[in-house]
Amino acid sequence: MANEDEPKNHLLGIRNLSHKTLLQSDALYQYILETSVYPREHKCLKEIREMTEKHPRNIMATPPDEGQFLSMLIKLINAKNTLEIGVYTGYSLLSTALALPPAGKILALDVNREYYELGLPIIEKAGVAHKIDFREGPALPFLDELLKDENKKGQFDFVFVDADKNNYLNYHKRVIDLVKVGGLIGYDNTLWAGSVAAPPDAPLMDYVKPLRGYVMEFNKYLAQDSRIEICQLPVGDGITLCRRII
Ligand SMILES: C[S@@+](CC[C@H](N)C(=O)[O-])C[C@H]1O[C@@H](n2cnc3c(N)ncnc32)[C@H](O)[C@@H]1O
Numbered sequence: 001m002a003n004e005d006e007p008k009n010h011l012l013g014i015r016n017l018s019h020k021t022l023l024q025s026d027a028l029y030q031y032i033l034e035t036s037v038y039p040r041e042h043k044c045l046k047e048i049r050e051m052t053e054k055h056p057r058n059i060m061a062t063p064p065d066e067g068q069f070l071s072m073l074i075k076l077i078n079a080k081n082t083l084e085i086g087v088y089t090g091y092s093l094l095s096t097a098l099a100l101p102p103a104g105k106i107l108a109l110d111v112n113r114e115y116y117e118l119g120l121p122i123i124e125k126a127g128v129a130h131k132i133d134f135r136e137g138p139a140l141p142f143l144d145e146l147l148k149d150e151n152k153k154g155q156f157d158f159v160f161v162d163a164d165k166n167n168y169l170n171y172h173k174r175v176i177d178l179v180k181v182g183g184l185i186g187y188d189n190t191l192w193a194g195s196v197a198a199p200p201d202a203p204l205m206d207y208v209k210p211l212r213g214y215v216m217e218f219n220k221y222l223a224q225d226s227r228i229e230i231c232q233l234p235v236g237d238g239i240t241l242c243r244r245i246i
Pocket of ligand 1: 086
């Protein structure tokens, strides 16, 4: 589906996409947004997206097609209590909050409150801020604190991990005990711009190169972890769903 008129960049020969996706055509991605995401998307999701696009680190935001996928997933599994690690300006957070029932709860962790506060007025406007318990700080020590309390184990129906990729394995070792048996964990960016399947000497973007090894090791670990059933999907930058089975 690649359009030869679109400029190539140095990421595995993929065209110069202004969004994170494995699709090789901006036109095809736009088609998906126009025929599925935008017309049905809540107005506030569009607002938070437009606000985020002006931020210098906007490459970090969850893409709209993935936000829509998360929303559908949360409704399908009837999630009520969720955990998010890596909030940024809150696109995935707002997608989750809108999908949860009125009494639903999200524990949201990020080292940077400023990013969260950029999106907060839009989350408030959407009428779902009451579902969010935002905690600022590094996620690992916070998770360790939670795990000290036996009552906090197995409490989450859904966990979305979208923070520092070099710590994904450390997150997994903790959230596996925090999600309930039968619950889901979603790890974002597990295809890491497609680099996980690239030859070792492939030219890669600067932000991709240093973390590729961590993402590959993490994917191998998940593949052999008998506590979970996994499904890796080429949505956005790749999301691996892990269903806790024991
Ligand atoms: C890819 S962005 C999250 C994107 C977000 N899910 C969205 O939909 O826009 C990663 C976030 O993880 C946060 N982060 C990085 N390291 C962290 C850590 N050790 N603990 C908690 N948050 C961290 C960053 O501050 C950043 O906001």
